[in-house]
Amino acid sequence: MTEALALLGSGLALALDPGHLLLCLIGVTLGTLVGVLPGLGPVATIALLLPITFSLPPAGAMIMLAGIYYGAQYGSSTTAILMRVPGEASGVVTAQEGHLLARSGRAGPALGIAALASLVGGVVAALVLAVLLVPIARFAVAFGPAETAALMLLGVAAAVALSPSPLLAAWALAAFGGLLGLVGTDVAGGRPRFTFGVPELADGIGFIPLAMGLFGVAELIRALDRGDAERRIGPAGSPWPRRADLVKASGPALRGSVIGSAVGLLPGASTLLAALAAQAAERGLFRRRGEWGRGEIAGVASPEAANNAAAQSSFAPLLALGLPANAVMAVLAGAMFLQGIAPGPAVVAERPELIGAILVSMLIGNAMLVALNLPCVGLWAAVLRLPMRLLAAIVLVLCCAGLWASTASVFDLWLLFCFGLLGWGLLRSGLDPTPVLIGFVLAAPFEEALRRALVLSRGDWSVFVTEPPSVALLLAVLAVTGTTCWLRMRGRPPAG
Amino acid sequence: MSEPQLTRNRIMGGKLLASGLLLAGLGLAALLLASEQPFRLPSGRPGPGFVPNLLAACLLGLGLLHAVVGRAAPTVIGVARAGAMLCGAVAAFALLLPVAGFLPACWATGSLALTAAPGWRLPTLLAVGALIATVAAVLFVGLLGAATPLIGPR
Numbered sequence: 039m040t041e042a043l044a045l046l047g048s049g050l051a052l053a054l055d056p057g058h059l060l061l062c063l064i065g066v067t068l069g070t071l072v073g074v075l076p077g078l079g080p081v082a083t084i085a086l087l088l089p090i091t092f093s094l095p096p097a098g099a100m101i102m103l104a105g106i107y108y109g110a111q112y113g114s115s116t117t118a119i120l121m122r123v124p125g126e127a128s129g130v131v132t133a134q135e136g137h138l139l140a141r142s143g144r145a146g147p148a149l150g151i152a153a154l155a156s157l158v159g160g161v162v163a164a165l166v167l168a169v170l171l172v173p174i175a176r177f178a179v180a181f182g183p184a185e186t187a188a189l190m191l192l193g194v195a196a197a198v199a200l201s202p203s204p205l206l207a208a209w210a211l212a213a214f215g216g217l218l219g220l221v222g223t224d225v226a227g228g229r230p231r232f233t234f235g236v237p238e239l240a241d242g243i244g245f246i247p248l249a250m251g252l253f254g255v256a257e258l259i260r261a262l263d264r265g266d267a268e269r270r271i272g273p274a275g276s277p278w279p280r281r282a283d284l285v286k287a288s289g290p291a292l293r294g295s296v297i298g299s300a301v302g303l304l305p306g307a308s309t310l311l312a313a314l315a316a317q318a319a320e321r322g323l324f325r326r327r328g329e330w331g332r333g334e335i336a337g338v339a340s341p342e343a344a345n346n347a348a349a350q351s352s353f354a355p356l357l358a359l360g361l362p363a364n365a366v367m368a369v370l371a372g373a374m375f376l377q378g379i380a381p382g383p384a385v386v387a388e389r390p391e392l393i394g395a396i397l398v399s400m401l402i403g404n405a406m407l408v409a410l411n412l413p414c415v416g417l418w419a420a421v422l423r424l425p426m427r428l429l430a431a432i433v434l435v436l437c438c439a440g441l442w443a444s445t446a447s448v449f450d451l452w453l454l455f456c457f458g459l460l461g462w463g464l465l466r467s468g469l470d471p472t473p474v475l476i477g478f479v480l481a482a483p484f485e486e487a488l489r490r491a492l493v494l495s496r497g498d499w500s501v502f503v504t505e506p507p508s509v510a511l512l513l514a515v516l517a518v519t520g521t522t523c524w525l526r527m528r529g530r531p532p533a534g
Numbered sequence: 535m536s537e538p539q540l541t542r543n544r545i546m547g548g549k550l551l552a553s554g555l556l557l558a559g560l561g562l563a564a565l566l567l568a569s570e571q572p573f574r575l576p577s578g579r580p581g582p583g584f585v586p587n588l589l590a591a592c593l594l595g596l597g598l599l600h601a602v603v604g605r606a607a608p609t610v611i612g613v614a615r616a617g618a619m620l621c622g623a624v625a626a627f628a629l630l631l632p633v634a635g636f637l638p639a640c641w642a643t644g645s646l647a648l649t650a651a652p653g654w655r656l657p658t659l660l661a662v663g664a665l666i667a668t669v670a671a672v673l674f675v676g677l678l679g680a681a682t683p684l685i686g687p688r
Binding site: 204206207209210211213214216217220224226227229231232255258259262263425426427428430431432434435436438439440442443446448451452454455458459462465466467469481484485488489492493496497 | 553554557560561564567568571575578579580581582583584585586589590592593596597599600603616617620621623624625627628631632636639640643644645647648650651654662663666667669670673674678680681682
């Protein structure tokens with residue numbers, strides 16, 4: 039507990055810096071906006087905003103990008119409750135009971151409870167992070183190269199398990215992403231690899247055009263495909279919940295926060311999984327009470343607290359282990375690399391003020407979300423009436439111009455085009471690009487760890503099965519892959 | 535099995551084979567390229583081709599397995615227009631920026647992106663595209679000071 043307070047205290051001054059407070063506000067506002075708009079998710083938005091973070095200090099960049107992620111979880115509830123169309127995957131669960139409340143004329147209180155439950159979830163998860171980050175990082179520091187390589191493999195296995203793509207295709211896409219991540223000059227020997235004599239490729243493929251193309255452009259295409267349909271939105275009404283609603287929602291919000299925080303800590307877990315688990319637990323515990331199926335306030339409070347808590351606690355594998363748990367974390371890992379920071383246990387030990395600032399900003403950002411969302415429900419509902427094509431054109435121009443302004447490289451613009459085409463191709467094939475991104479991000483650290491492990495063991499592969507942590511991690515890889523395979527063969531794909 | 539079911543199965547099977555063979559083809563190409571790199575260094579340590587060869591072999595094997603025993607993902611239809619126009623808009627920006635300048639590149643990109651959904655007439659598309667380009671120029675060149683000519687080659 040002392041360590042947690044010290045971690046929070048070390049980041050307090052940085053988080054309360056006026057510039058960082060402004061970036062936090064911009065982050066949660068943008069996050070709410072993209073959460074409200076069905077189609078343009080936080081991965082795409084963070085990927086599209088990466089060029090802007092070049093000019094920001096590391097803490098400011100991370101505070102803003104983190105704000106987008108957890109802000110999007112709340113924004114999604116607005117669309118889910120008003121339209122039954124979730125702006126983010128996790129909103130699917132909120133939509134079930136939330137939209138029923140809206141149809142019975144209680145949209146306002148449902149939105150208010152969603153905001154307050156998100157606040158509870160966010161605060162609980164930030165405190166959980168503060169308590170657990172240092173111990174996890176201390177444990178991970180003891181990892182040798184064999185354990186690190188096995189950990190990276192577990193990260194890929196978890197991402198593949200939760201990908202909606204067929205299992206073999208998802209593993210193949212992760213390998214493809216890994217190969218893309220190895221383009222450029224070999225760090226150990228200085229030899230160019232897969233560069234085809236193109237000087238721009240000597241430093242490797244840029245993360246920004248890859249993330250922007252695979253997620254940004256592809257998400258815009260997907261959003262345009264379904265976003266210009268006529269939108270019918272009922273009046274939201276006053277978002278201030280009644281005292282009875284607050285009493286009824288407090289228990290589910292707290293339980294959802296704990297479940298969401300726990301689920302978010304697992305590598306590969308998603309906010310959707312957290313929301314589903316929280317709602318399932320709530321329905322299981324209190325099936326006979328309440329108005330389930332007719333508009334139950336607990337059906338809003340529980341998943342909303344859980345998805346926000348999971349969004350924040352999923353920072354733990356990234357910050358403490360250097361393991362991106364999902365596509366958003368992979369993009370955030372890329373943002374950290376661009377800032378010259380390698381996510382992992384060393385960051386927690388050497389830059390506690392940065393980690394502390396991110397955690398404190400989560401507490402502040404969640405309070406900002408409530409202040410922003412409760413009085414502005416009508417405004418967010420109005421945003422939903424904007425035509426998707428106009429938003430897509432603005433976003434695409436800003437993303438091309440932003441990429442050009444940050445890299446001044448026409449080659450990167452062509453890379454953006456190529457990865458946009460690839461993202462579109464994957465979209466048309468029904469394949470999820472997340473494994474490509476995870477493979478790309480983990481390729482270089484995996485290669486370094488694998489080669490170092492084999493150098494230290496003089497080429498003996500048994501090093502991976504003689505050290506207990508490495509064996510445990512490899513068994514976890516087999517367990518995750520085997521379970522996924524078994525569940526899919528039974529025709530029940532895992533949620534995620 | 536009914537005729538529509540047979541047809542659907544044939545399509546899914548063909549799609550599976552195609553995507554699997556495409557992944558395997560990428561793996562084969564990567565394997566050929568990676569084989570140019572030393573797998574091991576003279577000292578016996580893993581060389582720069584070590585991990586690329588492993589990954590390429592995995593991609594080749596997994597692609598072939600996917601083609602033979604994998605399950606097809608659900609096909610997404612109806613995104614041809616949006617996809618072509620948005621990718622075309624990015625290509626237009628990359629093509630026009632070095633020769634015509636920032637403003638025309640943004641204008642073309644914005645206008646092309648607006649055509650991604652049907653329903654708007656050409657004058658409207660061009661006018662809204664010009665408005666978006668002006669805002670982008672003010673933001674990036676005016677406020678952020680991007681060193682690029684507004685009109686004309688670099």
